[in-house]
Every structure is written in C-alpha cells, then in structure tokens.
Amino acid sequence: MTDMITADLVDLDLSAGTKEAAARNLAARMAALGRVTDLEGFLDDVAAREAQMPTGLDGGIGIPHCRSAHVTEPTLAFGRSAAGIDFGAPDGPADLVFLIAAPAGADDAHLTILSALARRLMDPGFTAALRATADPEAASRLIGGQETPPAPVPDPAPAAGASSAAAGEAGADESAGARPEDTATAPAAASAGAAAGSTAPGNPAEAAGPADSAESPEEPGRGTTGAVRPFRIVAVTSCPTGIAHTYMAAESLENAGREAGVEVVVETQGSAGFTRLDPAVIAAADGVILAHDLPVREKERFAGKPTVDVGVKAGISRPAELVAEVRRKAESDGTPAGTGAPAPATASASGGTPVERAGEAGEGYGTKLRKWLMSGVSYMVPFVAAGGLLIALGFALGGYEVKAAPSVLDHFMWSQRAGWGALLFQIGGFAFGFLVPVLAGYIAYGMADRPGLVPGFVGGMIASATGAGFLGGLAAGLIAGGVVLTVQRVRIPPALRGIMPVVVIPLISSAITGFLMLVVIGKPIASAQKAMTDWLNGLTGTNAVLLGALLGLMMCFDLGGPVNKVAYTVGTAGIAVADPSDSAMKIMAAVMAAGMVPPLAMALATTVRGRLFTPTERENGKAAWVLGASFITEGAIPFAAADPLRVIPSSMVGGAVTGALSMSFGATLRAPHGGVFVVPLIGNPFLYLLAVLAGVCVTTGLVILLKGLRTPAPGDGGASGAGPAETAPEQRQPVAA
Structure with missing residues (x-):
C-alpha cells in the first residue's frame, strides 16, 4: 500500500x-x-x-x-x-x-x-x-503499513483454558453491550480459530476455543473432548462499491464473534470478486448473518438456516447485537445450538421478504405496500413491452384485419406478409395473456418470497378470466401474499416442515385465494374495471386534455420511479387487449410522449448552454439523446440527482404540456414502448412529434433559465452545489493529467 x-x-x-x-x-x-x-x-x-x-x-x-x-x-x-x-x-x-x-x-x-x-x-x-x-x-x-501502531493494553480476559461453552453463554448475555475497543482483546487462540472457520484442526491440549470445533462422527456438535462445540455463524458482507464497508463489516463481525466465543466465518463479496464459503462450513453453521447493500450472490446456499438480514453499516456499528440476534433466532426456530441443523424455510427464517430485505428498518405499511405493488409492475413491464411491440409489428405487416386472421397453428402463409403479421400478432397476444398473472404473482412474491408465486399466479389467472383485469390482479396478489404469510406463522411439527414449501403452502394458499377471487370479490372488481374503462372511453374535449396533462406530470415527477410507473401502467392497461379502444390508445400516446421529454430536454440544454453543466453532465447529455428518443425516461436521472429543484419541476411542466397537446391532437399509439422507433405505428404522427418538441422546448427553456440564475455556473469553475467560500482559488484551476 x-x-x-x-x-x-x-x-x-x-x-x-x-x-x-x-x-x-x-x-x-x-x-x-x-x-x-x-x-x-x-x-x-x-x-x-x-x-x-x-x-x-x-x-x-x-x-x-x-x-x-x-x-x-x-x-x-x-x-x-x-x-x-x-x-x-x-x-x-x-x-x-x-x-x-x-x-x-x-x-x-x-x-x-x-x-x-x-x-x-x-x-x-x-x-x-x-x-x-x-x-x-x-x-x-x-x-501504508510501513509502521505498526503500538498494541493497546488488553482488558482482563478469560484464561485460555476456559470452557468454550461458557464463553459462548457469556457472549450471548453481553453482546448487546460490546464495544469495538473490546473486540481487539480477544484471546489469540480464539482469533486464529475463527479465521480458520470449521476447517481448523483441534488441539487436544487446549480445552476451549474454536480448537474444539472438530466433531466426532458419532456425536454431531461435540468436539474430540466431548464438550459441546461453539455456536457457528457464516456471514456475507457487501457494499455498493465493495471497497471499504464490505471489509470493515467483515472485521467487525469476526471480532464480535471472538468476543462472544462464537465462530464467525465471513464471505466478502467485494469489488475484487468473492471466494465462496466451503459448502461444508455452511452446512455446519448454526446461523447466518447477511450484512449487505447489494443482492447476496448465490443466496440459496443459506436457505433454511436462521438468518439475520441487515444493511452493511449494521455489520460495522452493531456486530455484537447481530451475533446475539442470530443465536436467539436459532433458539426460537428450534435449532439446537451447536448442531448446524437447518431451520424451516420460512420467510422469517430467511431474513424477511424480498421487499423487507431491500428496505430500511421501521418502514411503514404504506411504504411496504408501494414496494409490493412496484415489485409486480416491474416484472410485468417486460411482458408489456415485448407483447405490445409484437402486436404493433403484426398490425404494421398485416394491417388491422390481422385481428381476424385464423390461428397460425391451422393456417400459416410462409410467403405472404399478412401471414407473418398474423404470427407476430398472435405471439404478442399470448405475451399479453401473462400480464395480469405476472402482476399478481410478483406482488405476492414481494410480500412472501417464492411461496407466494403459486397462489399469486392462480389468483391473477382467475382475475384475467373473470374480467377483473389489472384491478383484480392487484387484489389477487395482495390476497395471495397475505394468505401465505398467515400460513407461515402457524406452528408446524418438525416432521411436516419438509413438505410445507412444495405441498402444504401452495395447496392451502391457492385454494383460499381462488375461493376469494371466484366467489367473493371477482365480480365486484370486474364491474369496477368495466366502469373505469367506460369512463376513459367517454373522455372528450377538456377532460381528455386535463387527463393528458396529469399523466404528463406523473411521468416526469420521479423519472422512472413509482409515480411514473403508475402512469405507465394506466396507459398499458388500456391497450393490453386484442382490440383496444381509441381512448386507450390516446392515453398510451400521451404517456409515451411525456416520458420522452425529460432526457431529450436535458440533452438539448447541455448542447445549447453547456457552460451551465458540469463536464460529466455534458457527457451524460450525449447519451440522453438516444435514451429520450427510445422512451427511457430514466436518462434524465443523473441531472435530477445533481439539481432536483430545477430539473424536476421543469420536466413536469414540459411533460404536462406534451401530454395535453398529444390528447388534444388525438394522437394514438398501439405499442407500449419504442419512442421514435414506433412512429409509423402512431396515429397523427406529425402532430404527435410536434407535441413532444413543444414539451422539450418548454423544459429546456425553464432549466436554462433556472440554472442561469445560479452563480457561479459549474462550467465556470465553481463547485457544483457549493458556495464560492468552499472552493479555494487554486482548486478551481484545471489540473493537467
């Protein structure tokens, strides 16, 4: 170094x-x-x-x-x-x-x-x-490691011959109050044993510590001396860049384990890659700690074991609490300490649902509900894009009469364009058939993990068959997830735990979800869906323009976030049928037009007034041309993150203008995605592009005006987001490479 x-x-x-x-x-x-x-x-x-x-x-x-x-x-x-x-x-x-x-x-x-x-x-x-x-x-x-700091004076510690079992109990009682300073004073023997994990050979001359972890075949959980071995934990740490927090959390957990008399073996999933834990070490572990801000790679290796799932900073700031918590989970799940026996594979044992693992501690129900719904929408969007574009291409090749074409299974004309149009149209129709089941299935997945998929898909299919549509899919997903979570809370005899995930949970949850969707709420939701569709079809004149402006505001509010996805779902829901109404296609056109505005406007602004933007933003502006033209609203996120108070309001105004103009011009769109690349499939394409251009010009002008009021401009040498007093003159000068 x-x-x-x-x-x-x-x-x-x-x-x-x-x-x-x-x-x-x-x-x-x-x-x-x-x-x-x-x-x-x-x-x-x-x-x-x-x-x-x-x-x-x-x-x-x-x-x-x-x-x-x-x-x-x-x-x-x-x-x-x-x-x-x-x-x-x-x-x-x-x-x-x-x-x-x-x-x-x-x-x-x-x-x-x-x-x-x-x-x-x-x-x-x-x-x-x-x-x-x-x-x-x-x-x-x-x-740089050329000098070694003086060693701290060690605190009084148990003698090397103390019982490892006693040390483990003391660690469990005192872990909540452990201090980082104390972790450096653990006995050297324990440190060496923890670093080696369960593969270190035992030393019969030492009566305690990880040296006793060697097990006899006859008595699992006991060392060669007959004493119960220490509690074993495997851990994974990771952070967004994999440079610092990843390894600091690993060190903290190892230190806390030594202090508590617990064996902790850590897999660091950093930027330098990762070395997988030995499967034997995982199999022998009594619990798992996942301290991560990135998805854990190959997480299925730890399935079925008591797990504590937290952010990486918790692994640094409170490692002793995590060690104590995973021991408590092992006890409550019925895993005998020191046996390495797996716990039932429930949501609680695996560290919570996907949404809970991705969120922060103490999130409210409203935040979780939004994330559950977004889980379903995010998985549904690729089906919408693929199916919609295939259907649009089918219309482009075969004309609108392609809807009446016979099934390609019975009749396919290889040499005629209409035959290929019918093929694409029918493939897209099959893709659209998955929309509601996928929406419901992955809402349930966000709530209850994989056990929620089966009842979620079943409920979604019922919603689609009964005409309940997207509203029914939302309800089916929430019902399925809630039923699975309820079933998982029921205490099950150990002998039945093995069949719970594959037999009992899918059976019970699918039956309950299906009953509720078919008998109780399916028809009322179908009626509500039909009423909403009729209302949208009846919008004309001023009401249609106001709806277009509202959708434009939503598309540009968070640039690809939840509000944007809600507006996009409203647009795609209307065209996700074989024969969408004219009003539904107008809504889809307004949604896509408004979503193209922010990145195109940022690209134009960096071109005409580049000095108002940093060099990095100017580079991002070049890519934003392509992203905006492709209807990828997220292309404006780098600009909004750097200057949200100027970029987001400007984008919303331009998006509202575009949405309102698109509706007033009567532009229609059959494809759910594609940007300028699907212009041939747009009704009134020239007026549609005019609406996009108007919104881009409005947003560009507002951004330039608002940024021009700020002094100094980033390109003029000032610090972005910092006042002149924070930047020394010599720091403003360009530095030679």
Whole structure:
C-alpha cells in the first residue's frame, strides 16, 4: 500500500466544514499528483456514492470512496479534522477522514490492499496512533503499513483454558453491550480459530476455543473432548462499491464473534470478486448473518438456516447485537445450538421478504405496500413491452384485419406478409395473456418470497378470466401474499416442515385465494374495471386534455420511479387487449410522449448552454439523446440527482404540456414502448412529434433559465452545489493529467 499514499496526500489540519469540502480538499491533493484527471468529474462520482449511503462510521471515521474513470491509479488521501465533519455516522462527526479513489477498472490486487486498510480501521490502536501523530510522513507510513501502531493494553480476559461453552453463554448475555475497543482483546487462540472457520484442526491440549470445533462422527456438535462445540455463524458482507464497508463489516463481525466465543466465518463479496464459503462450513453453521447493500450472490446456499438480514453499516456499528440476534433466532426456530441443523424455510427464517430485505428498518405499511405493488409492475413491464411491440409489428405487416386472421397453428402463409403479421400478432397476444398473472404473482412474491408465486399466479389467472383485469390482479396478489404469510406463522411439527414449501403452502394458499377471487370479490372488481374503462372511453374535449396533462406530470415527477410507473401502467392497461379502444390508445400516446421529454430536454440544454453543466453532465447529455428518443425516461436521472429543484419541476411542466397537446391532437399509439422507433405505428404522427418538441422546448427553456440564475455556473469553475467560500482559488484551476 506504500505507493497509494504519500505525505503529500496527508492533511493533519483539515479545515473543511462539510463533507463535500473535505472531499474536495483531499481530491485536490490527488489531482495535484496527477492521480485524478478531472477533479469535478471525480467529485461527482464521490457525491453519487455518498448519495447511496452515508460513509460515516462510529468512532469518528469518515471513508468517502468510489470507483471512477477519472482516477489513474488506486490512491488514498487522509485528513484529520479538529472540529469534526459530519459524514452521517450515528455517533457524531468524524475527525479521521479517508478518501479512497479506485480506477473504474482497478485490478483485484489493488482492491484487496484497500480492503486491508478497511479492516485496520477496526483496530483501536491504529486509529489512536493516527490521532496522536504530528508528522504527515509518519501518518502515511502508518497507513501504508510501513509502521505498526503500538498494541493497546488488553482488558482482563478469560484464561485460555476456559470452557468454550461458557464463553459462548457469556457472549450471548453481553453482546448487546460490546464495544469495538473490546473486540481487539480477544484471546489469540480464539482469533486464529475463527479465521480458520470449521476447517481448523483441534488441539487436544487446549480445552476451549474454536480448537474444539472438530466433531466426532458419532456425536454431531461435540468436539474430540466431548464438550459441546461453539455456536457457528457464516456471514456475507457487501457494499455498493465493495471497497471499504464490505471489509470493515467483515472485521467487525469476526471480532464480535471472538468476543462472544462464537465462530464467525465471513464471505466478502467485494469489488475484487468473492471466494465462496466451503459448502461444508455452511452446512455446519448454526446461523447466518447477511450484512449487505447489494443482492447476496448465490443466496440459496443459506436457505433454511436462521438468518439475520441487515444493511452493511449494521455489520460495522452493531456486530455484537447481530451475533446475539442470530443465536436467539436459532433458539426460537428450534435449532439446537451447536448442531448446524437447518431451520424451516420460512420467510422469517430467511431474513424477511424480498421487499423487507431491500428496505430500511421501521418502514411503514404504506411504504411496504408501494414496494409490493412496484415489485409486480416491474416484472410485468417486460411482458408489456415485448407483447405490445409484437402486436404493433403484426398490425404494421398485416394491417388491422390481422385481428381476424385464423390461428397460425391451422393456417400459416410462409410467403405472404399478412401471414407473418398474423404470427407476430398472435405471439404478442399470448405475451399479453401473462400480464395480469405476472402482476399478481410478483406482488405476492414481494410480500412472501417464492411461496407466494403459486397462489399469486392462480389468483391473477382467475382475475384475467373473470374480467377483473389489472384491478383484480392487484387484489389477487395482495390476497395471495397475505394468505401465505398467515400460513407461515402457524406452528408446524418438525416432521411436516419438509413438505410445507412444495405441498402444504401452495395447496392451502391457492385454494383460499381462488375461493376469494371466484366467489367473493371477482365480480365486484370486474364491474369496477368495466366502469373505469367506460369512463376513459367517454373522455372528450377538456377532460381528455386535463387527463393528458396529469399523466404528463406523473411521468416526469420521479423519472422512472413509482409515480411514473403508475402512469405507465394506466396507459398499458388500456391497450393490453386484442382490440383496444381509441381512448386507450390516446392515453398510451400521451404517456409515451411525456416520458420522452425529460432526457431529450436535458440533452438539448447541455448542447445549447453547456457552460451551465458540469463536464460529466455534458457527457451524460450525449447519451440522453438516444435514451429520450427510445422512451427511457430514466436518462434524465443523473441531472435530477445533481439539481432536483430545477430539473424536476421543469420536466413536469414540459411533460404536462406534451401530454395535453398529444390528447388534444388525438394522437394514438398501439405499442407500449419504442419512442421514435414506433412512429409509423402512431396515429397523427406529425402532430404527435410536434407535441413532444413543444414539451422539450418548454423544459429546456425553464432549466436554462433556472440554472442561469445560479452563480457561479459549474462550467465556470465553481463547485457544483457549493458556495464560492468552499472552493479555494487554486482548486478551481484545471489540473493537467
């Protein structure tokens, strides 16, 4: 690590008052050495990473970090602040700030070295030495590993011959109050055993610790001396960039395990890839801790074991609590400590439903409900796009009479264009037949994981067959998920647990969901669906224009988020039939037209007034041309994330103008996606494109006006989002590569 940090990259009197200013100060040192080629672009990448999750850690540490195309080589800069800087840590400001910069294509070896620093930050002796030193050279040597910090005075610890079982019980009682400082004082024997996991050979001369983990074939859970072996935990840690939090959480969990007399073996899924845990180690584990901000790869390996599923920061800030929690789960699930026996594969044992695992602790029911519904919509959208485009192509090849064509199973004309049109139309119709079942199935999946799929699909198919449509699909998904969660709470004898996921849960939940959809709520929902369709078909004149404006506002409110998806679902629901009404096709046209406005407007704005945007935004603007033309509203997200108060309102105004004009022009659209590439399938295409152009011009003008009122402009040397006082003159100068 010696080539990653030098004395020139150390600031022991960091005077910045904000995390943005601190990052700029340290990044400027990197740029001065030629390790960062574009200071503003790199700072944008740092800010984007910070927006994903605060990088402050307990103990007065801030670790802003990112992978960036503007970094020439892995680099580390260190700053020490007397006043402290808020990086979002629960315990207050950070006085030790490490800025970690990795190239976009950094090799595994360098990232492994950076992970070693992350682990050292968990050593109180290391951080104490950094707070005490007065020499930048000494600090760089300490961080680079050329100097070793003085060892802390150990706290009184149990003798090496203490019973491992007793140590485990003490750890369970005291884990909630464990301190990071205490983890460094665990006996060396326990440390070595935990690092080796269950594969370390036992030493008969030692009566305690992980050395006793070797099991005899005759008595699972007992060591060669006959004592019950320690509780075993396997863990996975990961963070968005895989550079720092991943390895710091691993170190914290291992330390907490040693303190509690528990064996903890961690798989770090970082940027340098990951080495899979030995299947034998997983099989022998009594519990699982998943501390992650990215989806755990190959998660099915841990199915059926008591699991605690949290964000990666919880693995750093409260590892002892997690160790104690997984032990409590093992006890409540009926898994005998020290046996490695699997627990029933229920939602609670697997760490919650997919929505709960992706959310934050303490989320309200309304937030979860929105996520459940969005789970179904996100899985449904590809079916909508594929089916709708196939149907549209079928009309393009065979004309509107293609609807009356016989089945291609009975009659297919290879040499005629109409035959191919009928083929595409009928394939698209089959794809559309999955829309409601997929919507319902994956709403139930979001609530109850895989057990919710069967009753969800069954309920969705019933909704489709009874005419309940999308409203029925929403209801079926929620009912199916709720029934599965209820069934899973019932205490089941151990002998029946093996057939629960494949027989009992699908049988009971499908029967209940089907009964409710067929007998109780199916017909009322079908009536409501028909009434809503009739109302939309009856909209004319001013009402239609107002609806178009409302849909335009929704499409541009969160640029691909939940509100955008609601508007898109309204549009696609109307055309997801073999013979959509004229009103439904007008709504779909207004939805797509408005969704094209934000990225096209941002692209135009960066072209006509580029100095108002950062170099990174100007590069994003080039891609936004294609994204906007393809009806990918998310192409405007980078601009909205950097300047939401100007970009989002401007986009909403332009989207409303486009939606209203599209409805007033009577433009229609049979395809649910495609942007300008499906213009031949649009009714009144020239007026439709005029509506899009009008909205783009309105949004572009508003963005330029609002950004022009801000001083200084980013392209003129000012810091984006920072006042002039936060940027030293020398930091505004371009840095040579």
